[in-house]
Amino acid sequence: MYAASATAELIPLIETHLRDRYRKVRKDSVIVPLRTDEDVVHLRKHVRERALAIKLSLVDQTKLVTAASELARNTIKYGGGGEVQLEALDDGMREGVALLFVDGGPGIADVDLALTDGFTSGGGLGLGLSGSKRLVDEFEIDTRVGEGMAVSVAKWKR
Amino acid sequence: MERIPILRMGDLLLVTIQVDMHDRLAMTLQDDLTQRIVDDSAKGVLIDISALDLVDSFIGRMISNTAAMAAILDARTVVVGMQPAVAITLVELGLNLVGVKTALNVERGMALLGKSFR
Numbered sequence: 001m002y003a004a005s006a007t008a009e010l011i012p013l014i015e016t017h018l019r020d021r022y023r024k025v026r027k028d029s030v031i032v033p034l035r036t037d038e039d040v041v042h043l044r045k046h047v048r049e050r051a052l053a054i055k056l057s058l059v060d061q062t063k064l065v066t067a068a069s070e071l072a073r074n075t076i077k078y079g080g081g082g083e084v085q086l087e088a089l090d091d092g093m094r095e096g097v098a099l100l101f102v103d104g105g106p107g108i109a110d111v112d113l114a115l116t117d118g119f120t121s122g123g124g125l126g127l128g129l130s131g132s133k134r135l136v137d138e139f140e141i142d143t144r145v146g147e148g149m150a151v152s153v154a155k156w157k158r
Numbered sequence: 159m160e161r162i163p164i165l166r167m168g169d170l171l172l173v174t175i176q177v178d179m180h181d182r183l184a185m186t187l188q189d190d191l192t193q194r195i196v197d198d199s200a201k202g203v204l205i206d207i208s209a210l211d212l213v214d215s216f217i218g219r220m221i222s223n224t225a226a227m228a229a230i231l232d233a234r235t236v237v238v239g240m241q242p243a244v245a246i247t248l249v250e251l252g253l254n255l256v257g258v259k260t261a262l263n264v265e266r267g268m269a270l271l272g273k274s275f276r
Contacts, residue, residue: 061243062211065211
């Protein structure tokens with residue numbers, strides 16, 4: 001009984017603490033359009049510059065740029081084009097790069113299925129979503145069927 | 159239209175990819191290489207990717223497909239010079255380039271194809 005109420009009192013404190021500790025500052029936001037093959041190449045260059053700016057290791061740079069390339073291709077191929085927002089992250093302890101891909105396409109009916117290795121609706125290898133998820137530190141999908149989707153990823157400097 | 163040059167050395171074709179390829183350029187290279195294997199009666203294809211700092215699933219698939227098409231046309235393909243960070247990323251992405259022979263550098267790739275500079 002006593003333990004339970006103590007825990008209940010502690011929870012808001014812990015939550016506040018965590019929120020302050022991990023409060024992310026987002027800055028230097030840039031939006032890049034994604035319509036053509038060339039846009040994907042430009043984005044790779046942009047992302048590489050962002051990764052270099054916070055001195056990500058070469059392996060982490062490569063992972064982030066590769067994930068960006070996969071997600072940008074999805075935005076164009078499946079979403080019918082869209083845009084990506086690039087942001088620098090800082091949580092007080094470390095720096096990172098965030099990317100938000102947005103399209104107004106058909107969306108995804110079954111996100112779990114779309115995140116399965118080898119599943120594809122477009123004749124590709126089915127590694128775009130599932131593979132890029134493994135290449136980044138944070139990965140979130142928000143989608144509504146018929147309205148579009150947003151994929152948010154982040155990579156932190158180790 | 160932009161194209162990646164394909165060099166002929168005896169019965170080998172040599173390609174060095176030195177630009178960040180967009181998808182259409184990768185597809186053009188695949189088509190060009192397949193055509194050149196037939197036109198030049200090539201027995202081997204050496205693709206040097208040492209200048210590439212990224213191989214994503216599209217480029218990876220292009221390389222796999224090219225190797226498969228070359229094999230059907232009786233030519234062997236070796237991919238050389240992959241950067242370590244690219245190899246790490248490819249495996250994590252889930253792409254294992256099935257059926258593609260690789261070598262650390264051009265010299266070893268030539269050796270794999272049964273050729274030698276000496």
